[in-house]
Amino acid sequence: MLLHGKVSLALHYLREGEGRPLLLLHGLGEHAPATEPAWCNEWPGPVTALDFTGHGHSTVPRGGGYSAEMLLADADTALAALGEVTVVGRGLGAYIALQLAGARAGSVRGAVLADGPGLAGGAVTPTSSSFLSLEPRSTPPDPYALFELSRDLRPPDYATLFVRMAMEHSGLDEPITVAAIVRPQWLAAVADEVGVAQASVREALATYQSL
Amino acid sequence: MAPDRDYSIAAGQVNIAVHEWGAETADPMFLVHGGFDFARTYDVFAPLLARAGWRVVSWDQRGHGDSDHTELYSWDGDMRDAMAVMDSVTSRPAPVIGHSKGGALMIQLADAQPYRFSHLINMDGIPYRRRIPDVSDHERTRMMAGDVQRWLDDRRKVSQASRKPGTLDDLARRRGRMNPRLSHEWLCHLVTVGARHDADGWRWKIDPAMRFGGFGPWRPEWTITRLPGLPMPFFGILGSELEEMGWGTLPRHVAKYLPDGGRCEVLDNVGHFVHIEQPHLVSSMILDFLGGAS
Numbered sequence: 001m002l003l004h005g006k007v008s009l010a011l012h013y014l015r016e017g018e019g020r021p022l023l024l025l026h027g028l029g030e031h032a033p034a035t036e037p038a039w040c041n042e043w044p045g046p047v048t049a050l051d052f053t054g055h056g057h058s059t060v061p062r063g064g065g066y067s068a069e070m071l072l073a074d075a076d077t078a079l080a081a082l083g084e085v086t087v088v089g090r091g092l093g094a095y096i097a098l099q100l101a102g103a104r105a106g107s108v109r110g111a112v113l114a115d116g117p118g119l120a121g122g123a124v125t126p127t128s129s130s131f132l133s134l135e136p137r138s139t140p141p142d143p144y145a146l147f148e149l150s151r152d153l154r155p156p157d158y159a160t161l162f163v164r165m166a167m168e169h170s171g172l173d174e175p176i177t178v179a180a181i182v183r184p185q186w187l188a189a190v191a192d193e194v195g196v197a198q199a200s201v202r203e204a205l206a207t208y209q210s211l
Numbered sequence: 212m213a214p215d216r217d218y219s220i221a222a223g224q225v226n227i228a229v230h231e232w233g234a235e236t237a238d239p240m241f242l243v244h245g246g247f248d249f250a251r252t253y254d255v256f257a258p259l260l261a262r263a264g265w266r267v268v269s270w271d272q273r274g275h276g277d278s279d280h281t282e283l284y285s286w287d288g289d290m291r292d293a294m295a296v297m298d299s300v301t302s303r304p305a306p307v308i309g310h311s312k313g314g315a316l317m318i319q320l321a322d323a324q325p326y327r328f329s330h331l332i333n334m335d336g337i338p339y340r341r342r343i344p345d346v347s348d349h350e351r352t353r354m355m356a357g358d359v360q361r362w363l364d365d366r367r368k369v370s371q372a373s374r375k376p377g378t379l380d381d382l383a384r385r386r387g388r389m390n391p392r393l394s395h396e397w398l399c400h401l402v403t404v405g406a407r408h409d410a411d412g413w414r415w416k417i418d419p420a421m422r423f424g425g426f427g428p429w430r431p432e433w434t435i436t437r438l439p440g441l442p443m444p445f446f447g448i449l450g451s452e453l454e455e456m457g458w459g460t461l462p463r464h465v466a467k468y469l470p471d472g473g474r475c476e477v478l479d480n481v482g483h484f485v486h487i488e489q490p491h492l493v494s495s496m497i498l499d500f501l502g503g504a505s
Contacts, residue, residue: 069426
């Protein structure tokens with residue numbers, strides 16, 4: 001377990017290996033897989049997977065208060081423990097992987113953005129969304145995580161800032177790969193940026209493992 | 212003046228400290244504090260409103276004052292806590308007065324749940340835009356990268372964070388750096404109600420996990436665009452003196468967004484904390500706006 005503020009985060013080691021770790025980030029309402037997915041069988045390094053706050057074996061906070069940025073800090077806590085990584089994110093985890101690739105460009109050697117729950121997120125500008133109090137569940141995922149992270153605003157020009165940060169500071173020609181078939185507005189904008197490749201997860205990992 | 216009643220309510224799993232001034236049977240009004248403040252910053256201002264016949268209800272936002280420290284903090288979380296306090300006091304529309312971040316929060320709640328509001332008063336809490344000069348895309352990316360890395364570096368250490376202890380005078384002087392226009396005597400009073408006295412000195416009660424700054428997709432100008440559609444009477448009070456904790460919003464920024472019949476006034480030679488610098492003037496302006504006693 002890792003500590004991020006008052007939250008204990010579960011970082012799972014799915015497989016041992018030699019070299020740079022692969023960090024898997026799950027989608028909204030999911031948790032880390034129990035075994036390594038088939039598409040990363042060829043990855044030479046250790047395969048790890050994080051449970052975000054409110055998911056899997058990580059702490060479920062009292063009273064919600066989720067943001068994508070706080071999940072970025074979850075992922076950054078894992079990064080601090082692992083050192084240099086390549087990251088693969090599904091759905092919500094793809095959005096967080098993008099942010100991590102920009103924010104910690106020197107430590108993320110490739111980020112792969114894949115389809116999964118929570119990929120679209122909320123609107124791109126403010127909405128008339130109201131506010132609700134939810135009853136806690138006895139088991140994760142936290143209902144507040146599902147509610148709040150499914151409507152967080154994702155302006156395309158905010159998402160592309162992370163691509164530019166990755167381009168400026170990673171030293172890689174293509175620090176980000178979009179593997180997702182579905183392209184919500186933020187991801188379509190990301191895919192159009194210089195430095196963003198488009199390939200399957202398996203192809204992207206083959207490229208990034210050689211870095 | 213200390214509140215007439217202090218208690219806490221359960222906002223879901225979070226305990227929120229509530230403070231009231233005035234008769235319990237009077238009509239309620241709500242006071243919402245700003246970021247890094249707490250309800251007892253209304254110790255002079257709230258009694259002036261209570262004296263006019265109101266039950267004045269304020270609360271410490273999560274992580275602030277005597278309310279619970281939580282794992283996560285967010286705008287939505289603050290909004291739900293506000294709803295829980297309001298629901299615990301009344302099911303009828305009531306006047307709401309918000310300062311700084313509390314004012315901005317209440318603009319959004321008034322837009323989302325107008326049935327809670329009979330009047331909305333905003334004290335220097337209308338975000339307009341970031342006060343940064345025009346910069347190139349390259350420079351903006353560099354600034355953003357720096358902001359994000361500093362914030363993440365801070366998050367890596369936050370588990371061990373604690374408020375620095377000091378004497379009462381030390382804490383008042385530290386606070387004075389953020390509130391340069393407030394008297395040392397007032398800041399010392401704030402320490403006695405907003406800090407706790409440990410064996411090694413005074414410490415602010417606010418959760419050490421909270422910090423200024425940060426980043427995200429939210430843009431200040433998104434709040435002001437909710438103003439024109441507000442159905443309740445609206446009164447904005449701005450201070451003319453720009454301060455670090457204020458938004459720097461000017462009347463000309465607000466004018467075109469005012470709702471029907473809405474008013475906005477600026478107080479000359481007054482800073483961001485209009486209700487602390489000029490409690491008598493501001494309370495009388497608000498009472499006039501509300502039509503006197505409840």
